[in-house]
Amino acid sequence: MExxxxxxxxxxxxxxxxxxxxxLGFGTWQTPDGDTAISAVLQAFKCGYRHIDTAxxxxxxxxxxxxxxxxxxxxxxxxxxxxxxSKLWNAMRGYEKTKQAFFKTLQDLKLDYxxxxxxxxxxxxRQYPNFAEINLSTWKAxxxxxxxxxxxxxxxxxxxxxHLSALVESEIPPxxxxxEFHPGFRQEQVCSYxxxxxILIEAWGPLGTGRMLDNPNLKAIAANYQKSVAQLCIRWCLxxxxxxxxxxxxxxxIRANTEIFDFTISAxxxxxxxxxxxxxxxxxxxxxxxx
Ligand code: A2P
Numbered sequence: 001m002e003x004x005x006x007x008x009x010x011x012x013x014x015x016x017x018x019x020x021x022x023x024l025g026f027g028t029w030q031t032p033d034g035d036t037a038i039s040a041v042l043q044a045f046k047c048g049y050r051h052i053d054t055a056x057x058x059x060x061x062x063x064x065x066x067x068x069x070x071x072x073x074x075x076x077x078x079x080x081x082x083x084x085x086s087k088l089w090n091a092m093r094g095y096e097k098t099k100q101a102f103f104k105t106l107q108d109l110k111l112d113y114x115x116x117x118x119x120x121x122x123x124x125x126r127q128y129p130n131f132a133e134i135n136l137s138t139w140k141a142x143x144x145x146x147x148x149x150x151x152x153x154x155x156x157x158x159x160x161x162x163h164l165s166a167l168v169e170s171e172i173p174p175x176x177x178x179x180e181f182h183p184g185f186r187q188e189q190v191c192s193y194x195x196x197x198x199i200l201i202e203a204w205g206p207l208g209t210g211r212m213l214d215n216p217n218l219k220a221i222a223a224n225y226q227k228s229v230a231q232l233c234i235r236w237c238l239x240x241x242x243x244x245x246x247x248x249x250x251x252x253x254i255r256a257n258t259e260i261f262d263f264t265i266s267a268x269x270x271x272x273x274x275x276x277x278x279x280x281x282x283x284x285x286x287x288x289x290x291x
């Protein structure tokens with residue numbers, strides 16, 4: 001994939017329905033609710049992020065809602081330049097509960113529409129013999145909310161091919177799959193399935209939730225570009241055609257994680273990183289997790 005056209009966090013890619021999505025998102029998993037979340041998101045806006053990723057289960061949607069309002073009122077951002085994603089938690093699967101959960105999220109975020117809403121984890125075959133049916137009934141609510149204009153794009157997270165295969169036959173197939181993706185965990189199988197079905201991949205945990213930062217191979221490669229391992233990982237995600245969602249609550253690191261548009265990882269280094277053996281994964285197999 002060519003990345004020359006990407007010059008800043010607000011550069012965009014197009015989803016299959018034409019909706020523009022900024023190529024770098026700001027992750028907020030494990031960002032504490034309250035002042036920490038508010039100041040992290042405001043700092044992200046000041047550094048050029050326009051794409052904020054949260055979820056009901058993160059417990060910080062209300063604070064992120066405050067930051068979105070402040071971003072618009074104090075920093076002059078317009079709603080239409082922001083891209084806000086949230087996710088339906090597992091306890092709320094199914095048609096009726098999905099709608100309830102969605103409107104609670106919308107209220108907490110103090111918005112009248114979401115840019116992207118994702119099913120956070122698939123109902124899986126370990127827990128539910130009828131997992132495909134459950135995911136489809138959740139998806140029906142997603143499709144309706146999309147058609148009603150409450151959500152500009154709909155997708156899933158942590159879905160493997162076996163979970164996606166029922167949904168891709170729907171009237172409105174998923175447009176995004178947000179999965180764990182970082183050096184040492186490239187999830188080739190699900191990625192190639194998504195590409196075949198025009199589903200954009202978002203990378204959660206692009207730094208391996210911090211586990212990749214001490215990797216000696218990555219340190220050596222990053223040094224050649226005078227970049228940090230974090231910057232190398234984020235750039236590597238981008239050059240692999242994914243939308244990385246690095247999380248930080250530290251003002252300097254929030255800024256540093258945007259400084260990835262002034263270098264290109266060579267084809268040879270991309271290959272070296274792509275071929276790294278498995279390492280740094282969370283260990284959460286979406287078809288086996290018990291939550
Ligand atoms: P902090 O929030 O204190 O900066 P991931 O995005 O893969 O989930 O990784 C997030 C983890 O990596 C958090 O622990 C975060 O801590 C840390 N982190 C984020 N950016 C950087 C960076 N540029 N350098 C070092 N650590 C970072």
